[in-house]
Amino acid sequence: MSLDVQKMSDTNKPKQPKFTLEFKQDAARLVIDKGYSHQQAADSLEVSLNALGRWVSAERNATAGPSDKKPTLSDRRWTRWRTNWTRPIAP
Numbered sequence: 001m002s003l004d005v006q007k008m009s010d011t012n013k014p015k016q017p018k019f020t021l022e023f024k025q026d027a028a029r030l031v032i033d034k035g036y037s038h039q040q041a042a043d044s045l046e047v048s049l050n051a052l053g054r055w056v057s058a059e060r061n062a063t064a065g066p067s068d069k070k071p072t073l074s075d076r077r078w079t080r081w082r083t084n085w086t087r088p089i090a091p
Helices: 002-011 021-032 038-045 049-063 073-086
Strands: none
Touching (some): 021 038
16 A cells, blocks of 8 residues: 555656756856856756756866866865874874
8 A cells, every 4th residue: 555655656746857968068157157146047047046056066177177176075084084094103
């Protein structure tokens, strides 16, 4: 009985739209190159602000050169852990 209920609830879920990579890149370029705010671009393209923010971040990371990339939080934690781990222990 519970399986039937589960199947029925799955059919009532709205389908998530699928956007092509080109669409996502073009949407991100509106913010990065054209100077649109995130909200303006999201409204004009009728996409969620959250999705557009992810696309902009991904596009910025993809176009950043190796020297432009800031260390992420996990990179900094790893460096701190490695430094503390390899530090000699005083007798």
